[in-house]
Amino acid sequence: MDHIYELLWFGVGLLLFWTLILILNVILPLRRYGVEVKPFYLVYKSSKLTDLLGKAAYKRRMLWRSLSNLSVVFGVGLMAYALYFLSDNLLRYIRPGTTGVSLLPVLPGITIRLYWLPHLLLAASIGLIVHEAAHGLAAMSENIQLKSAGLIFAFVFLAGFVEPDEKEFEKASSISKVRVVSAGSFMNLVAFLVAVSIMLATFISTPSGIVVVNVSENGCAYQAGLRRWDVIYSINGTLNGIPHLLLNLTEGTTLVMDTSRGRIIVRVDNLHNRSIGISPPYLFYYPSRLGVGPSIDVQLYLVLFWSEIVLSSLAVLNMLPLFPFDGDKFLFYVLNRFTLRGREFRIIYNVLSLSLIVGNMVLSLLKHGPFLL
Numbered sequence: 001m002d003h004i005y006e007l008l009w010f011g012v013g014l015l016l017f018w019t020l021i022l023i024l025n026v027i028l029p030l031r032r033y034g035v036e037v038k039p040f041y042l043v044y045k046s047s048k049l050t051d052l053l054g055k056a057a058y059k060r061r062m063l064w065r066s067l068s069n070l071s072v073v074f075g076v077g078l079m080a081y082a083l084y085f086l087s088d089n090l091l092r093y094i095r096p097g098t099t100g101v102s103l104l105p106v107l108p109g110i111t112i113r114l115y116w117l118p119h120l121l122l123a124a125s126i127g128l129i130v131h132e133a134a135h136g137l138a139a140m141s142e143n144i145q146l147k148s149a150g151l152i153f154a155f156v157f158l159a160g161f162v163e164p165d166e167k168e169f170e171k172a173s174s175i176s177k178v179r180v181v182s183a184g185s186f187m188n189l190v191a192f193l194v195a196v197s198i199m200l201a202t203f204i205s206t207p208s209g210i211v212v213v214n215v216s217e218n219g220c221a222y223q224a225g226l227r228r229w230d231v232i233y234s235i236n237g238t239l240n241g242i243p244h245l246l247l248n249l250t251e252g253t254t255l256v257m258d259t260s261r262g263r264i265i266v267r268v269d270n271l272h273n274r275s276i277g278i279s280p281p282y283l284f285y286y287p288s289r290l291g292v293g294p295s296i297d298v299q300l301y302l303v304l305f306w307s308e309i310v311l312s313s314l315a316v317l318n319m320l321p322l323f324p325f326d327g328d329k330f331l332f333y334v335l336n337r338f339t340l341r342g343r344e345f346r347i348i349y350n351v352l353s354l355s356l357i358v359g360n361m362v363l364s365l366l367k368h369g370p371f372l373l
Contacts, residue, residue, distance in 0.1 A: 006109070006114045006115075007109040007110075007114065010108065010109055010114050011109075014155075014156065018039065018040055021037055021042065022037060022039065024037075025037035034046060034047075034150065040154065040155050041152075041153075041154050041155075042152070042153040042154075043150065043151075043152050043161075044150045044151045044152075044153075045148045045149070045150040046149060046150045046151075047148075049149045049150060050146050050148060050149040053133065053136040053137060053140060053146065053149055053162070054140055054146070056137060057136070057137045057139075057140030057141045058140065058141075061141050064137050064138060064140075064141035065141050065142075065179075067138075067183070067186070067187075068138045068141060068142070068179035068180070068182075068183055069179065070186065071134075071138070071179065071182040071183045071185070071186030071187075072175075072178055072179055072182050074182070074185075074186050074189060075178070075181075075182030075185060075186065075319055075326075075327075075330055078185055078186075078189070078315060078316055078319040078327075079319040079320065079321060079327050079330065079331070081316055082316045082317055082319055082320040082327070083320070083321075083353075083356070085316065086103075086320070086353075086356040086357065086360055087356060088100075089101055089103065089360055090356060090359050090360055090363065093360075093363040093364075093367060094363075099367060100360070100363065100364070100367075102364040102367070102368045103357075103360040103361055103364050104361060104364055104365070105361075106120070108156060115213065115228065116302075116306070117156070119299075119302045119303050119305075119306040120306050120310065121156060121157065121158065122303055122306075122307075123303065123306040123307040123309070123310040123311070124157055124158075124159075124310050125157070125158040125159065126191065126307060126310075126311075127188055127191065127307070127310045127311045127314045128157075128158075128159035128160055128314070129151075129158075129159065129160035130187050130188060130191050130311075131160075131184035131185070131187065131188055131314060131318070132149075132159065132160035132161050132162050132184065133160060133162070133187075134183040134184045134186065134187035134188075135162050135164075135180060135181070135183055135184045136149055136162035136164075137183070138179055138180045138183035139162070139164045139169070139180045142172060142176040142179060142180060143168075143172075144164050144165060144168045144169050144172055144176070144180065145164070145165045145168055146162055146163060146164055146165070147163045147164065147165050147166075148162075148163045149161065149162045149163065164180070174333050174334070174336060174337040175337075177329070177333045178330055178333050178334060181326045181329045181330050181333070182319070182326065182330055184314075184318065184326055185314065185315045185316075185318045185319045185326060185327075186315070188311050188312075188314040188315040188318070189311070189312075189315040191307075191311045192307075192308060192311035192312045192315060195304050195307040195308050195311060196308060198304060199301070199304045199305075199308070201289075202288050202289060202290065202300070202304075203286040203287070203288050203289070203297075203301060204286055204287050204288070204289065205286070206286075207239075207284035207285055207286055208233060208239070208285060208286075208287055209231040209232055209233040209234075209239065209260075209284070209285035209294075210231070210232045210239070210242050210243070210282055210283065210284065210285060211229065211230075211231055211282075211283040211284070211285045211298055212226060212227070212228055212229065212230045212231070212232060212278060213228060213229075213280075213281055213282075213283060214228070214278065214279040214280065214281075215227060215228055215230075215277055215278050215279075216277035216278075216279070217277075218277060219276050219277010219278065220266050220267065220268055220269070220276040220277060221264075221266055221276045221277045221278050222277050224257075224264050224265065224266045224267075225261060225264050226257070226259065226261070226264060226266075226278070227261075229295065229298050229299070230259050230260050230261055231259060231260040231285045231294045231298065232257055232258070232259050233258040233259060233260075233285075234257070234258045235255050235256070235257050235258075236255060236256050237256070242282070243280070243282040246276065246278050246282075249268050249276060250268070251268055251269060252268065252269070253267075253268040254266070254267050254268070255267075255268065255276070260293075260294040260295065285297070285298065286301060288300065288301070320353050320357075321349045321350065321353050322349075322350055322353035322354055322357065323350055327353075328346070328349075328350065331345075331346075331349060332345075332346050
């Protein structure tokens with residue numbers, strides 16, 4: 001029930017937000033400032049951003065050219081891994097006694113809980129802006145000018161975009177085209193490794209508590225003062241086995257919780273479904289070395305955690321040879337250099353890739369349902 005209310009308020013808030021944007025677009029001359037507004041879609045084109053990318057590309061041309069060459073090598077590897085992963089995952093669903101990883105589109109409130117949305121949006125924005133900036137820098141290092149660059153806000157997601165000059169791009173050599181289209185996924189991979197390094201350097205590897213993610217307003221824990229994102233350091237003097245303890249309670253029990261809010265006493269006198277209102281997922285709390293406290297530690301950890309997921313997913317899946325992903329163009333330009341039947345091959349590998357994606361999604365729904373992460 002709590003989830004239904006969250007989803008309802010999210011939908012109402014989103015509708016009101018975009019209604020306000022459309023009203024402002026009528027009242028104010030936003031187009032004069034490079035802003036184009038459509039329902040659930042906003043584009044901001046910035047000449048300053050285009051100039052900034054141009055200066056960065058020309059000033060460090062050898063660096064970006066070297067990285068672009070690396071991106072071609074890694075692009076082949078990422079494409080191979082994407083095809084392998086999807087094929088292997090599909091076989092795991094088909095083979096008896098095994099199961100694959102659920103692959104479903106990100107639909108806020110449907111396939112992913114709304115409380116993850118701020119972390120996911122920040123991670124996705126970072127990934128998409130880095131991705132597009134890499135395309136722009138690679139294009140300019142290949143003497144392909146940009147017609148425009150800017151930001152896109154669609155539905156709830158913020159992303160960057162670059163628009164190379166189509167005539168110059170088509171005139172460029174095949175290797176230049178391949179460098180440009182592979183640069184985005186490669187920089188997502190680099191950003192993923194940076195996020196992993198930051199997490200390893202920032203957080204202590206030994207957990208010292210459990211992060212409260214789901215706490216029902218009708219439960220004993222909420223009534224005692226516990227809230228979402230609080231940290232439970234121990235229950236009745238111990239950290240071990242807290243998830244098991246929370247799922248196996250009896251009425252009349254008194255729980256002494258040491259938390260980030262201080263000591264909280266929970267008297268289990270209103271037990272419903274053997275729960276005091278705290279439900280999975282149960283996340284370990286890893287304190288940081290920054291000394292900023294658990295409230296910031298938890299949010300920073302989650303941003304890095306989701307950044308690792310999003311950045312690695314963008315790096316791998318975007319190199320899948322399927323329109324409109326970069327892998328489609330990458331393989332097409334490579335094949336065009338060696339054969340005149342590139343268009344025929346393009347149809348074949350698009351059909352195969354689409355079959356892998358659809359097969360994984362269908363079997364994910366049949367096996368797991370539209371579960372909420």
